[in-house]
Amino acid sequence: MSDAAPAGAAGRAIVVGHGGFAEGLISAVAQISGMGDRLIGLSNTGMTPADIESAIRSHLTAAGARVIFTDLPSGSATIAARRVMRDAPGVVLVSGVNLATLLDFVFTSCPTPTEAARAAADRGRASLIVVEPT
Amino acid sequence: MPIQLHRIDDRLVHGQVVVGWGQPLDIRFLILVDDAVASSDWEKDLYRMAVPPEMEIHFFDVATAIREHARFAADPRPGILLTGDIDSMQRLVTGVTAIGSVNLGGIHHRAGRSQFRRYVYLTPDEEAALHRLEGSGIEVTAQDVPAARAVPLSEMLAEKETR
Numbered sequence: 533m534s535d536a537a538p539a540g541a542a543g544r545a546i547v548v549g550h551g552g553f554a555e556g557l558i559s560a561v562a563q564i565s566g567m568g569d570r571l572i573g574l575s576n577t578g579m580t581p582a583d584i585e586s587a588i589r590s591h592l593t594a595a596g597a598r599v600i601f602t603d604l605p606s607g608s609a610t611i612a613a614r615r616v617m618r619d620a621p622g623v624v625l626v627s628g629v630n631l632a633t634l635l636d637f638v639f640t641s642c643p644t645p646t647e648a649a650r651a652a653a654d655r656g657r658a659s660l661i662v663v664e665p666t
Numbered sequence: 667m668p669i670q671l672h673r674i675d676d677r678l679v680h681g682q683v684v685v686g687w688g689q690p691l692d693i694r695f696l697i698l699v700d701d702a703v704a705s706s707d708w709e710k711d712l713y714r715m716a717v718p719p720e721m722e723i724h725f726f727d728v729a730t731a732i733r734e735h736a737r738f739a740a741d742p743r744p745g746i747l748l749t750g751d752i753d754s755m756q757r758l759v760t761g762v763t764a765i766g767s768v769n770l771g772g773i774h775h776r777a778g779r780s781q782f783r784r785y786v787y788l789t790p791d792e793e794a795a796l797h798r799l800e801g802s803g804i805e806v807t808a809q810d811v812p813a814a815r816a817v818p819l820s821e822m823l824a825e826k827e828t829r
Binding site for chain 1: 784
C-alpha cells in the first residue's frame with residue numbers, strides 16, 4: 533500500500549531542467565514535505581528538442597499533470613513546453629522554478645492548476661532575498 | 667566587432683547560448699538562420715520570448731542570411747549566428763566567404779548517428795559534410811560552452827575511431 537499523499541485539485545506537475553536540476557529539487561521537496569511524489573522530474577541532458585517535447589508529452593499524459601515547471605526562461609525545456617502547450621489546452625507553464633515555488637505547489641489548496649501555478653510562482657519570486665553585509 | 671560565433675546547435679536558442687555564451691561574451695544580438703523558423707511567425711515568437719530584453723534576435727532563411735551577413739559582421743556589438751543543422755551552415759558558408767570558423771555546439775542523438783562528444787552525434791554523411799567544410803578552409807571545432815576546450819574536428823573524429 534502506498535503512503536503517497538493524494539494529489540490536490542491542482543494535480544501533479546512535471547519539473548524539467550538542465551542536468552540533475554529537477555531530480556535535485558524534487559529530492560529537496562520530498563525531504564521537506566514528504567510530497568515529492570506530486571512532482572515528476574525530467575532532465576533535458578543529451579536530448580534533441582523533439583526528444584524533450586516528446587518526453588514532456590509522455591509525462592503529462594502518464595501523470596495526468598497540467599502544470600510544467602522549467603528552470604530557465606530561455607532554456608530548451610521552456611521552448612519544448614511551449615510547443616506542447618500549443619495543442620494541450622489547460623496546461624500551465626511556470627519558468628524559473630525554485631524550491632519555494634515547488635513547496636508552495638505541493639501544499640496548494642488552489643482549486644485549479646492555473647491558480648496553483650500563479651500562487652506558486654508568486655511564492656517563488658518572493659523567496660529570493662539578498663542579505664547584504666552589515 | 668565580428669560575429670563572435672557561428673554555431674551549429676539543434677536547440678537553437680537555449681540556455682548555453684543565451685547564458686553560457688551570452689553572458690561572458692556580452693552578446694547583444696542573435697542571428698537565427700533556419701528556413702523553417704524564418705517562414706513561421708509562431709516559431710519566431712517562440713524564440714523571441716526566450717531571449718532576454720537586452721538581446722536582439724533576427725531571423726533569416728539561408729538565402730537572406732547570405733545577403734545580410736556583412737551588415738551584421740560590421741555591427742560593433744558582439745553577436746552569435748546560429749543554425750540548427752550542418753546543411754544550413756554549409757549553405758551559408760558557401761555564400762559568405764568571411765566566415766572563418768564554425769562551432770559545433772549541439773548535434774544530439776538520433777537514429778543513425780554515432781557519438782563523438784556528449785553533445786555531438788553524427789551520421790557518416792554529416793561527418794563527410796564537416797570534412798568538406800574544413801576542406802574549404804573553415805576551422806571546425808566542437809565546444810559546447812566557453813569554459814570547455816575547443817576540440818578540432820580532426821581530433822574529435824579520430825577519438826571516435828580509436829574507441
